[in-house]
Amino acid sequence: MRMQSNPKADLLLDVRDLETHFYGEESVTRALGGVNFHVKSGEMLGIVGESGCGKSVTALSILRLLPKQTAKTVGGEVIFKGRNLLELSERQMREVRGNRIAMIFQDPMTSLSPVHTVGRQIAEAVQIHGRVSRAEALEKALEMLRLVRIADPERRLNNYPHEMSGGMRQRAMIAMALACSPELLIADEPTTALDVTIQAQILRLIVDLKDRMGTAVMFITHDLGVVAETCQRVIVMYAGRIVEQASVTDLFARPTHPYTRALMNSVPDRRRGRQSRLPEIPGVVPSLREPLVGCSFAERCPFAIGVCREKMPVLSEIQPGHAAACWRSNEVVNL
Numbered sequence: 001m002r003m004q005s006n007p008k009a010d011l012l013l014d015v016r017d018l019e020t021h022f023y024g025e026e027s028v029t030r031a032l033g034g035v036n037f038h039v040k041s042g043e044m045l046g047i048v049g050e051s052g053c054g055k056s057v058t059a060l061s062i063l064r065l066l067p068k069q070t071a072k073t074v075g076g077e078v079i080f081k082g083r084n085l086l087e088l089s090e091r092q093m094r095e096v097r098g099n100r101i102a103m104i105f106q107d108p109m110t111s112l113s114p115v116h117t118v119g120r121q122i123a124e125a126v127q128i129h130g131r132v133s134r135a136e137a138l139e140k141a142l143e144m145l146r147l148v149r150i151a152d153p154e155r156r157l158n159n160y161p162h163e164m165s166g167g168m169r170q171r172a173m174i175a176m177a178l179a180c181s182p183e184l185l186i187a188d189e190p191t192t193a194l195d196v197t198i199q200a201q202i203l204r205l206i207v208d209l210k211d212r213m214g215t216a217v218m219f220i221t222h223d224l225g226v227v228a229e230t231c232q233r234v235i236v237m238y239a240g241r242i243v244e245q246a247s248v249t250d251l252f253a254r255p256t257h258p259y260t261r262a263l264m265n266s267v268p269d270r271r272r273g274r275q276s277r278l279p280e281i282p283g284v285v286p287s288l289r290e291p292l293v294g295c296s297f298a299e300r301c302p303f304a305i306g307v308c309r310e311k312m313p314v315l316s317e318i319q320p321g322h323a324a325a326c327w328r329s330n331e332v333v334n335l
């Protein structure tokens with residue numbers, strides 16, 4: 001008899017109904033309106049969607065790195081290895097960020113300090129992780145620079161970030177993030193600012209390190225082409241919600257949400273490199289300052305009918321592991 005595979009086996013992160021608001025002087029922006037997804041150990045999950053759909057806010061909400069004065073996660077749970085991160089103390093959360101979940105950004109200077117050598121910064125990350133001597137930490141820093149394939153690592157250990165190229169700084173940031181052997185790496189558009197050749201090298205490096213170290217990766221990007229090349233599963237976000245989730249194979253074989261289909265029709269030309277933002281999908285994203293009635297994509301959707309403007313569709317499974325939030329998913333998937 002064939003065993004049924006458990007879709008949540010090896011569950012590392014389980015995000016449930018995550019809701020985050022930003023508070024302005026006169027209005028509230030509902031940046032995340034109830035986001036549900038999971039990440040399994042060792043997998044690479046892509047998060048895609050246009051600018052402003054909530055990709056970065058999702059990452060920052062998980063790590064509790066939102067600006068305290070203006071933002072608040074008002075609902076949901078972030079279960080990481082059985083513990084709800086939203087209920088941990090600041091001290092426990094620092095331990096999670098230092099040891100278990102690391103994040104890398106588009107701009108490496110978000111993580112690297114300009115006033116210390118790269119070697120010292122990576123060594124400090126190692127020392128936060130475990131009780132090792134300074135010499136051992138520096139040795140580990142050197143090993144990390146070798147691992148991320150920085151040429152002449154002994155010399156680079158003593159470089160300040162400004163003495164390195166953009167691609168090299170990106171590698172140094174990755175070395176620092178992985179120095180503590182995290183179980184999850186959140187990568188927020190880590191290659192967007194780089195030129196195409198370096199972009200491809202850094203992507204290959206992330207995939208290679210993930211495979212070697214067994215780190216799960218949440219890979220945030222606006223580029224579906226990158227997801228196709230690197231990820232196993234993908235979630236598509238629109239206006240602060242997930243509109244589709246699937247394995248990469250299923251998403252490309254049977255794109256179901258009309259927004260996903262529109263994104264696929266506008267896959268950027270990789271040869272244009274950093275200019276390759278997604279071409280516009282006609283229409284505008286709804287304001288997140290007003291409560292949404294109906295489907296958030298209805299005004300831009302060629303398939304919208306009456307119900308789409310009246311009731312918000314929930315994410316529903318079309319086949320195992322593939323879900324979409326669309327009233328017409330059964331028809332659209334067969335088009």
Ligand SMILES: Nc1ncnc2c1ncn2[C@@H]1O[C@H](COP(=O)(O)OP(=O)(O)OP(=O)(O)O)[C@@H](O)[C@H]1O
Pocket residue numbers: 022029031049050051052053054055056057058067070222288
């Ligand atoms: N610091 C902030 N203050 C107020 N609103 C914010 C802030 N950061 C994000 N937002 C709002 O939250 C929503 C989601 O933003 P987010 O940065 O997550 O989008 P994104 O999908 O990551 O976009 P991009 O691809 O441009 O990075 C947007 O409406 C944005 O305007």
